[in-house]
Amino acid sequence: MIRAFETLAAKANEANKPNENDYFGEDGLLYCGKCNEVKQCKVTMLEKTYTMPIMCACDKAEKAALEKYRWKERIEDMKEQAFSDGALKNCTFETDDSKGRLVSKKARQYAEEFDPAKSKWLLMYGDCGTGKSFLAACICNAVIERGFSARFTSISEIESELWAAADKGTVYNSLKKYDLLVIDDLFAERETEYMMEIVYNVVNARYNCRKPTIITANISVADLVDSPNANKKRIFSRIAELVEPWKISGKDRRLVKLKQTLLGQKSSK
Numbered sequence: 685m686i687r688a689f690e691t692l693a694a695k696a697n698e699a700n701k702p703n704e705n706d707y708f709g710e711d712g713l714l715y716c717g718k719c720n721e722v723k724q725c726k727v728t729m730l731e732k733t734y735t736m737p738i739m740c741a742c743d744k745a746e747k748a749a750l751e752k753y754r755w756k757e758r759i760e761d762m763k764e765q766a767f768s769d770g771a772l773k774n775c776t777f778e779t780d781d782s783k784g785r786l787v788s789k790k791a792r793q794y795a796e797e798f799d800p801a802k803s804k805w806l807l808m809y810g811d812c813g814t815g816k817s818f819l820a821a822c823i824c825n826a827v828i829e830r831g832f833s834a835r836f837t838s839i840s841e842i843e844s845e846l847w848a849a850a851d852k853g854t855v856y857n858s859l860k861k862y863d864l865l866v867i868d869d870l871f872a873e874r875e876t877e878y879m880m881e882i883v884y885n886v887v888n889a890r891y892n893c894r895k896p897t898i899i900t901a902n903i904s905v906a907d908l909v910d911s912p913n914a915n916k917k918r919i920f921s922r923i924a925e926l927v928e929p930w931k932i933s934g935k936d937r938r939l940v941k942l943k944q945t946l947l948g949q950k951s952s953k
């Protein structure tokens with residue numbers, strides 16, 4: 685035991701050699717030449733005293749800066765993997781130009797309170813261009829910044845992965861590992877048996893692991909409930925108990941932007 689401690693102390697001192705301006709105080713301990721804080725402490729064991737290195741203010745600051753850097757790198761990595769469309773990494777609540785609307789506030793609150801074990805499923809529905817995907821991407825980014833894993837995907841993206849995979853099961857299983865999954869533009873795909881089966885399997889994979897999922901769809905809840913398509917009905921009944929429907933309304937933001945650009949061009953002529 686004492687031998688092990690001696691080795692540990694020797695190794696620790698070896699790894700923490702004095703810097704150029706460090707000096708020894710009257711107590712025989714090493715002091716930092718920069719912040720003047722003590723860099724060693726005394727440990728007595730079986731009547732023998734050893735010195736062990738401890739962190740001065742500079743060391744603590746350096747360690748904190750390194751941890752912050754590593755955290756930022758990790759978040760960047762996670763965002764890189766979360767979106768296949770790199771532009772979506774930049775969708776944040778800060779860049780939301782309709783911050784004031786209720787649904788934007790609700791989305792921000794959802795991200796701030798996100799808990800993989802408790803958060804609800806969301807069905808963001810509404811017309812084209814009302815910002816459903818934007819809000820879902822904002823939530824995805826904010827959740828990643830809190831350290832959770834997330835992925836923003838679509839059925840057509842998953843279909844490509846299935847097509848390339850030797851074992852389809854691994855594709856569905858991989859969807860279970862994320863704390864949050866966003867399925868963008870659900871039901872935009874062809875209504876073939878094949879595509880509907882994929883939709884059902886994706887939804888089912890998330891249902892079985894009971895992890896929060898956000899679905900954006902250009903379709904209303906009524907459309908789903910009364911859908912003449914039996915597959916859609918089956919899918920909706922699977923998620924009905926979990927999902928909280930959010931209607932996203934407003935003018936088509938893409939059209940508004942296009943009009944503004946065109947008007948700007950006119951007036952500058």
Ligand SMILES: [Zn+2]
Nearest residue numbers: 716719740742
């Ligand atoms: Zn120091």
